[in-house]
Amino acid sequence: MNQTRYVGRSLPRLDAAAKVTGEALFPGDLSMPDMAHMKVLFAHRPHARILRIDTSQAEALPGVLAVLTAKDVPVNSYGIAEFDQPVLCGEVVRFVGDRVALVVAETPEIARQACDLIEVEYEDLPVITGPEEALAPDAPLLHPEKGSNVLATFHVRKGDIEEGFAQADVIVEETYTMGMQEHAYLQPDAGLAWVDEDGYLVVKTGGQWAHDDRRQIAHSLDLPEDRIRVIYTYVGGAFGGREDVTVQVILALAAWKLRRPVKIVWSREETTIGHHKRHPMRIRHRWGATREGRIVAQETEILADAGAYASTSSYVVASTVLLSTGPYEVPNLWLDARAVYTNNIPCGAFRGFGVPQAMFAAEAHMARLADALGMDPVELRMRNGLEENSLTGTMAEIPPGLSVRETLEAAARRMGWELVDGEWRRPQIRREVRPGVVRGIGIASGWKNVGYTLGYPEQATVTVELHGEAEVERGVVRLATSEVGQGTHTTIAQMAAEALKLPLERIEIVYTDTAQTHSAGSVSASRMAFMAGNALLGAAREAYKAWDDEDRPAVATYTYRTPPTEPLDPETGHGKGAFAFAYLAQAVEVEVDTETGKVEVKRIVAAHDVGKAINPEIVEGQIEGGAIQALGWATLENFVMQDGEVLTPDLSTYLIPTVLDIPPDFETLILENPLPLGPWGATGVGEMGFLSIAPAIIDAVHDATGVWFNAIPLTPEKVLDRLKGEH
């Protein structure tokens, strides 16, 4: 590959100066003269019929400008995958965060007081508290028009499962459970909307896909999309949690009705109930292997709690299915998966998009299988890793760029594994750290698709302008991407400078404003650098062609499309679900306090094949940040819903990692085997750091204590209960 000037360098982040000075504006920092303030009346009950809404007292309160209810919404539905969620509920509420009314007032205080004056009479309905209840034969239907509480079903059949188990010398069966996880992005949802002098409805906020926000606003308000302009400020974290809209539609509605700027800032509690979560899942694995450690059969059942509305559940659970084997060759597979409606908060996108759940179960199960075989877990993985000519569980060919063994070897060696007489061997370490504290090490592999899957159109459009006369003097790039912290603006600027062959300072980039850009898709699925890079290369090529044809400025709009994927066959589950994968392995060292049950991660080694690190420091930041979120998911974070109510609505009850919880020793090993499809060889990285920490911790805790755990989070109480039970 040719020498690059910008790609591959850790240039400072373009947003760093604004962020270290506090000049960077976030949605809650916005204001306009004459703006009004909005407050949402949430249902605060999990399932009920609305019998009566009386807004008269609220409307009579001085300073109240409007009280909006279901009757005020032109098309009363929204949603990212299905328009199934009422903007404002008029008949039934299905979870605590359903919205019933909006109050717009001169001050936030008046809006809050007026909310308290709205009278809503409810008739409570039976609450479906979990997926098992939802599947009971006499369960009430949450969406009667669907005929069942099952939102999505998948079946995968590969080979002959009976035949497979007949060949097995060892069969291991376990059921793994994972809790609900809250994104806990630090910036509560907020925004400002107004109608500008030209009659455009402008919504300024933070999200992950401005053009899709616009699509949903247009639907609910029954307006043409080109009448609406969505602009993003800097966004205070997202992690998938802002993939669905939160305040966008209601802000647009209020500003359109009132013809006045309207601002909303949600509290932490409102933010918590107002957006979706990571799916709790139960995954039963029954795997068979020969004595030599060849996996011959995998039987799997997946049950996911989708919550009250569709969100992206059908895609999330499809991703769990697609990656459920781990990066291994499984000749015989039988898999059933379901996502089920309940009266819990809807579940949807969260870093990894269903794949962390798949990796937790598959990789914890690999550790169990290795244990049952009396084989080292790295050795077992090496024997079963995907080969270039393997077929995935869904009978798809492996796209080029396979590095399951390279990443595993890198992480394993760094953590002390050695190849002894041709077999991998776990390092012998001293178990006891001090009386009552034992130590262990563990490892897990991982893989995940890059970009959208299963036939969802995967494309990104970018516009490039080359300005100048005899020579190209400057470039303008229009590319809609949301800076949620991942470094996308900097990464894209580096790729733009490289593609346009111009100094970085001579490129102006117009980021997320739907009036000035085409859609490049969401910042999610570890896709944006990959998609934007390819789109930039195409647009630069076309723009230089126009330049050579004497166009001044030379302008090109280019849409990059990936090789197509396809949905899984409903009967067999066969299909090319993804066009590219990324591979990784993560190893951890833990200490377990056998008197308190506390699990502390002391060291992480994360080996990731990123194809090409466009900006190595930014890549490392994604891996570190993802891994620590996964550490939280595995050991600390316990989002509790009981009878449809949230028991952990704030940051003092829902605990995320603090600086005290991180390992003193964190090492990222970046491998760069160029991905043929990737821009400069780059694959996706945003989600990958999250994927395999949890199962590595399970392996390490077993190494330390001799006890296997099948459920996360490994909170001290749960660990202690098991340790006391076993010893």
Place this chain on the structure above:
Amino acid sequence: MASKIVSFVLNGREVEVMVRPLTTVQTLLREQLGYTATKVGCRQGGCGSCTVLVNGEPMMSCLLPVEDVEGQQVTTLEGLTPAEGLHPIQEAFYDKFALQCGYCTPGMILVSKALLDWNPRPTREQIVEALAGNYCRCTGYVPIIEAVEEAARRLNTAPHSKKRR
């Protein structure tokens, strides 16, 4: 209850404000005075996004009534930023990629300032202890610890360079 006049020193300048009782410093700064570097994360003293310094000590401004800072010195991130360039702690965060979304950054920098004023050569453990009340959901804290270590080095080897993009 009647509004009250409170005077204090904000970023080195005397200010006199009229506030309703129990108005927090956070609300005053953001909504009355337009200082938006001080963030709102939870309004419970649980996340550290709203940290300000009161007489050099980090305090969570969401729980701090304005009456309580009568006559005191209050510093926000705006007050730390020099007229030109960056403060060495800001430089260290900039250079070490010690931020992603940037929402926790004002609080992190102010807590670091308080630590380094009190203890110019902190150990890693002391840095961790100082940052323990401030959440960051993006970075995993690794580069933030490095930035504080780097800032200590730079402050201890003045004169420092100044730069700003």
